[in-house]
Amino acid sequence: MNEIVQQVFQGIVDGDQDQVAEKVDSALQAGVPARTILDEGMLAAMAEVGRLFEEGECYVPEMLMSARAMKAGLAKLQPSLKQTDVQAAGTVAIGTVKGDLHDMGKNLVGIMLEGAGFTVKDLGVDVSPEAFVAVADEVDVIGLSALLTTTMGHMRDALNALETAGKRSKVKVIVGGAPVTEDFARSIGADGYAPDASRAVALTKSLI
Numbered sequence: 001m002n003e004i005v006q007q008v009f010q011g012i013v014d015g016d017q018d019q020v021a022e023k024v025d026s027a028l029q030a031g032v033p034a035r036t037i038l039d040e041g042m043l044a045a046m047a048e049v050g051r052l053f054e055e056g057e058c059y060v061p062e063m064l065m066s067a068r069a070m071k072a073g074l075a076k077l078q079p080s081l082k083q084t085d086v087q088a089a090g091t092v093a094i095g096t097v098k099g100d101l102h103d104m105g106k107n108l109v110g111i112m113l114e115g116a117g118f119t120v121k122d123l124g125v126d127v128s129p130e131a132f133v134a135v136a137d138e139v140d141v142i143g144l145s146a147l148l149t150t151t152m153g154h155m156r157d158a159l160n161a162l163e164t165a166g167k168r169s170k171v172k173v174i175v176g177g178a179p180v181t182e183d184f185a186r187s188i189g190a191d192g193y194a195p196d197a198s199r200a201v202a203l204t205k206s207l208i
Contacts, residue, residue, distance in 0.1 A: 001040055002032055008041030008073060008181030009098055013048055013078075015065025016073040024076040027204060031041065034080035046115040050198030060108065065109035074114065088119040090208040093135045094143040097154035102147035105177060108140070108197040116201045129154070129161035136167035138208050143200065144190075146177040155180075156188040172207040174201055 001009070003025040027037050027056035048168075049066040052058040058066075092113050096106050103125050110120045121139060123131055132142055142162075144155045155175050162168040172191040185193035191207055194200035 002036070004030060005032060005037055005041040005205035008037060009045040009048075011054075012042060012066050012069045012073065016071050017069045020069045020073040020075050024073045027077070028080055032075055034083075037073075037077060038081065042070055042077075044115060045115060046070055046112065046201075050112070050201065052089050053196065053198050064108060064111075066109065067115060068116040070090060071111060077166055077168070088116040089205070090140040091119040091121065091138065092141045092204060093121040093123055093132070093139045095127035095143065096145045096147070097158060098124040098128050099154055100146050100148055100151035100178075101125045103184060105147065105197070106143075106145040109145070109176065109194075109200045112136055112201050114195045115203060116205070118204065127158075128160040129185070131163045132158045133167060135163050136162060136165070136171045139171060139186075141172045141204050143174045144173065144206075146175075146180060149179045152177075152184065155190070159188055159190065174200065174203055174207070191192065 007023040008020055008027060012021055043158055048088060049058065049063055053063050068178045094106055094110050096103055110122050112122050121135060136142065144151045144158055146155055159173060174192040174194060176194045180193060182193045192203045194203045
């Protein structure tokens with residue numbers, strides 16, 4: 001791996017935004033292709049962070065720092081990526097369901113998905129079933145988040161609304177959040193469940 005790209009990789013793993021932004025600039029000036037910086041420096045680093053997280057070697061705060069460092073690098077890289085017309089891995093809409101105002105888990109999933117090359121439409125919190133239906137034609141996957149047992153039922157409402165609107169077959173739906181389980185996901189007819197942000201990325205990739 002190119003030395004500057006290695007420094008981009010390390011900066012993301014360490015959660016060092018300044019280093020990442022600086023080294024992405026240096027790599028571009030040195031003529032390293034934007035795609036190489038993205039694939040070998042940034043996406044590889046976020047995959048490594050996901051692995052460390054799953055093995056219990058890093059936790060949510062470190063993961064968020066790495067994700068922010070990734071974002072800082074992406075901001076520098078975006079103009080060059082647009083010129084080379086790098087295709088997004090897919091488009092995902094995410095939102096916390098109606099009645100629920102928690103967003104940390106959803107935000108982390110969104111940043112991790114962006115880090116993995118997806119285009120993310122963040123619908124925010126307290127999202128009505130109708131709002132999920134409204135974006136169904138524009139996205140490949142819809143991610144539903146709930147942090148309260150009392151709002152989990154609204155995930156079923158969102159799926160029912162997609163069904164009623166005739167859009168359920170057009171889009172994959174994944175669910176997550178502290179009280180959500182694999183069994184619950186199956187019972188409401190979701191396409192998948194992820195217990196954490198890095199596995200949400202792997203799940204999304206497997207569905208597209």
